Amino acid sequence: MNTQNKAKIYELRLKGHLGQSTLVWFEGFSAEYGAKGETVLRGPIVDDAALHGLLTRIRDLGLSLTFLQVMEEIEENHESQ
Numbered sequence: 001m002n003t004q005n006k007a008k009i010y011e012l013r014l015k016g017h018l019g020q021s022t023l024v025w026f027e028g029f030s031a032e033y034g035a036k037g038e039t040v041l042r043g044p045i046v047d048d049a050a051l052h053g054l055l056t057r058i059r060d061l062g063l064s065l066t067f068l069q070v071m072e073e074i075e076e077n078h079e080s081q
Helices: 020-026 048-060
Strands: 002-015 030-033 038-045 065-079
Touching (some): 020 038
Antiparallel strands (some): 002 038
């Protein structure tokens, strides 16, 4: 059986330049540093529960989220037998 899930690519901007020890909490996301002293993360989030989990992680790490947007929607194929 072949099922498809639609993940969305999100862009998140966090205040400050995050170090590698903090970036490990955002596996699957690319990170770059913006000109305004922020860290820009981009990566897939599969559903609302995953988004809420990510937002909780940001809060628990004491980070400041300054921007969040959906960039695009992608399809993921999952094969099950």
